[in-house]
Amino acid sequence: MSERTAKTPESPFLPGSRRRHRRPSQNGAGTGLRRALVLSMAVPVASAALAGPSAFAAQKGAGSTAKTHDLDTDDQQMAKNLETRVLDQRLGSNVSGVVLNADSNTTVWGHRASTALMPASNATLATSTAALTVLGPQHRFTTKVVYGDGTLTLIGGGDRTLTTADLAGMAKTAIAGLKAAGRTTVKVTVDDSLFPKPTLAKGWNDGYYPDTVAPIRALVVDGRGVQDTSIDAGQVFAKQLAAGGVTVTGDVTRATARPTDVPVAQHKSAPLSGIVRMMLKHSDNNIAETLLRMTSLAAGRPATFEGGTEVVRHVLSRVYGVSLDNFELYDGSGLSRADRIPAATLAQILELFTRPSYAPTLGSILDGLPVSGEAGSTLGPEYGRFDDAKSKCAVGKVHAKTGTLTGAIALSGLTQGKDGKWKVFSFVENGATTDPNAIKDAMDGLAATVNGCYA
Incomplete structure (x- = not known):
């Protein structure tokens, strides 16, 4: 070039x-x-x-x-x-x-x-x-979990440092709430609507994805360089739920959380500094x-x-x-x-x-x-x-x-x-x-x- x-x-x-x-x-x-x-x-x-x-x-x-x-x-x-x-x-x-x-x-x-x-x-x-x-x-970036109509939604808040351990902590809290409500089955969706659909900057090329830089989404776990970091994070979250005794039905899909959904858990990142x-x-x-x-x-x-x-x-x-x-x-x-x-x-x-x-x-x-x-x-x-x-x-x-x-x-x-x-x-x-x-x-x-x- x-x-x-x-x-x-x-x-x-x-x-x-x-x-x-x-x-x-x-x-x-x-x-x-x-x-x-x-x-x-x-x-x-x-x-x-x-x-x-x-x-x-x-x-x-x-x-x-x-x-x-x-x-x-x-x-x-x-x-x-x-x-x-x-x-x-x-x-x-x-x-x-x-x-x-x-x-x-x-x-x-x-x-x-x-x-x-x-x-x-x-x-x-x-x-x-x-x-x-x-x-x-x-400033700290917040990742949330909300519940509504049998579905847990993991909401991305732009925390690029989110880890599997962080998701495990939120899953533990969610499991406790589900069991207290007598529920053992749930669907999982992810909401990464904070950012628009990933695009390439002027001067970038397709070869940058996903190794040099992953498609930029509001939800990612362990900094993984995959094409869809949001679905990937949702799948990790679903596995944590399953390991805690909750049955997750269907595939992890993308959805937008509703105002009526109930807050279940959240994780705050380290300070921006x-x-x-x-x-x-x-x-x-x-x-x-x-x-x-x-x-x-x-x-x-x-x-x-x-x-x-x-x-x-x-x-x-x-x-x-x-x-x-x-x-x-x-x-x-x-x-x-x-x-x-x-x-x-x-x-x-x-x-x-x-x-x-x-x-x-x-x-x-x-x-x-x-x-x-x-x-x-x-x-x-x-x-x-x-x-x-x-x-x-x-x-x-x-x-x-x-x-x-x-x-x-x-x-x-x-x-x-x-x-x-x-x-x-x-x-x-x-x-x-x-x-x-x-x-x-x-x-x-x-x-x-x-x-x-x-x-």
Whole structure:
């Protein structure tokens, strides 16, 4: 498949340049902010009250920028090293990057930073930010069981972390109720009407289902990658009922619960903050796409790709003042080959996580970023990350989101430089023809350069 790469004018991401970001109000994202967000989505005129300035867009009007000699010695050396290492043949010719000093609010180094490239799953940084802002970090997703006319209906509530054990707990409660009512026979249906029929995002292909991402439904158990996750969950629930002595008649079918049905049991997920951490550590496409839909619903929009990405854009630009110049998003996971996000924008999103005032809302994103050399994460040794002579010095020192698609590899995160100050970085390449493992080694080397251990 041929790939289109967006070519855009460069912003002056020069060493030492001031980004002059007048930050929007940092009162967190509590109930009041979420209500205001929903209102602003419903009434576009009201959104002006939430508007924040675009930090990177402001640079376009900058009359002057500081020179390289305004950087301290360590940052000067780091920028010099990056200027050479970003030209590594393993990365190909279509690579972009940026490094920000979060403490001093300056751009330390940039290379085609405003060029919009496929971000792969670095796009989940945007999805996570919107989900935590709209839903709140303590939000829990609820799966329910209701009863009516001899039928138990399992209702999906968008909990992508639901397990067989959770269904067993609900089945136990349902069995007790049935037996107390003198019933030993029941039908089972599933209600996943919270989400519309699964569709493909722009830039997806049929081959993604069900291995790379399952069809996105409101009901799923054990994260299973099957074509109909709702019926699958209903069948697991039916087996739990049968194991408890209740006879289940007929096949599990799809139905919509009625208002007259009686609540029987429910299960609440872990808080959203924990789900976001899990999603980022393992780069879980299914969780990302489910969160996109639940975020859209909470903001008063349809549970669709279009509704969700509209909310993401609104949150980034209107709540946090993130620049959406050259920003194109069509899904929540970054699987879409039509997605385009500049490294500059990814870095600006990451910079939010360094601000103490946003920690109560967005802190779980920083906590969920894989750590270089962390087993069980996408930066772990099992993926061959930070294990060569040039990057292994940064093991345990880099917190970053990985991104991998055919023809697109990204690494965006944070690390403390030699000066002890937090540096935010984003590196994205598209179209390199080298072995993907070699590309990742080169990217790890860039991150180790930002850290300063690869001097």
